[in-house]
Amino acid sequence: MMRSSTATRLPLDRPARSLTGRGRTLGVALALGALLVSGATMAVAAPAVAATGDITCPSTDCVRIAPAAGAPVAIAPVDADTAYLAYSGGDLLKLDLATGTLTGITTGLGNLRGVAVADGNAYITAFDGTLQQVSLATGARRTLAAGLPSLFGVARFGTTTYVTDGNGEIVAVPDGGTARVVATGLGFSYGLAFDKAGLAYTADMGQGRILQTNVATGATRVLASESYEPTSISVGGDGLVYFMVGDEVKRVNATTGVQSHVANLRGINGFSFSLAASGDAYMAGGAGDGLWRISGLTSR
Template identity: 80%
Template structure:
């Protein structure tokens, strides 16, 4: 299927979020009350938190790069000059960072929730329980798995696509293979990330835990525990695990368990961010506030 070059509606489809932390926590609890049961307690490392700096938007540290981007549910940089935006209405758009052009890749993908770019393709999860692969050059798509629980975060490691589900599972779909559950009790996480060793990381919004899972054994351990819902799980080039709690960005050393403050994001109602290979991050403000780039997030 060739990509259409006609004008594409930019959906403003992420629900506006309350600035009240209590209100946002209540909203998650009401929507996902069935997920309140958590796995067994595990001893936590005592976090070491030190306050440094604030990222103000707009500023030289935080630049709005696509004012008309609407509210994508997932941001997927290709680390080669483009960012792909997925919308809950089923649209996938490409933003050329050099020109600012915002073009459609394809539409009609379903009730989207997650996206990642790898191997010249976008891998897309949906609340409908489908995992799709979209060829970025043409917009052609194929279904890799269907009939699964609602899917959220998605990542690639090796020749396998991994997704988090509403059932607090990690589901693996190998290239040319069938979907299977490789870990359970991993919490309700809107994202999933991998380190170089192939360990998986999730952020349980219901219990506040940052989790590391060994997919070879299915065992999970708690790296850190938050008093508020963590989002935006990423592994930086420095090997540290990054996530967001409210307007604060934090990181944790997966080896030592030491947690530290990175920065606060102020000026926009940022719910989470997507980390790039360079250490920059992309985020959206509420409503139609557009797409923002936070420069050098991991170097703070």
């Protein structure tokens, strides 16, 4: 049986509220994941790192595209034109990536933590253990699951929504079905991503692990181990798994376990990034200074 948790509103991002920096954000995230536990069963090859150049913000490679966006807690780029932004104050906004124009979809969604977009809907996690579905066309909402532990990462695969929670679990919520735990022992991961084969990826901030999980069996293996907290987790169009460690973007081949350096991000105090299908990455800057686009990250 799943346990409920009491919602606590944290001073993390909305358009009128600032994110004061990576150190504070990581501290908050780790505090939320206090009950970290180990559950990985297999480690893969040692990393092989080949450095490329830094990315400096602002520059031609890193442009602030939406200064008025404040500091969203989650970003879901859906195509070359549009991204959706979720804020801890309960707002869901649509962002025109070409013009930087923000349009409200709905508000009052709670203390939000994650957003994923599929089939004309946004799927949104909240710290009070609620998973909601919001129509992007009308703003109409419905609750898919409630009374769960605090929820963070969210992703869709097929007809199921998957979330990470504060108990180190992945929870599956099938369309029209009941929430159930499909994997445990994953530590604290703020994000969640899937590859085309349906394998899930999480970044355990507490123990510095990048994990691959088969959600059909619950089997988990360690793809990479870090000395510092990995934050964001994304699967690129190239099939590689991308994440951040401090200011460094790294990637790991989930088949071979080979890990490589992508770039260091300079001049922006961001917590995590979201990859678009184009290979561009989107990141909220520190101190509520809006949204940044890092061009061609996966091609570096």
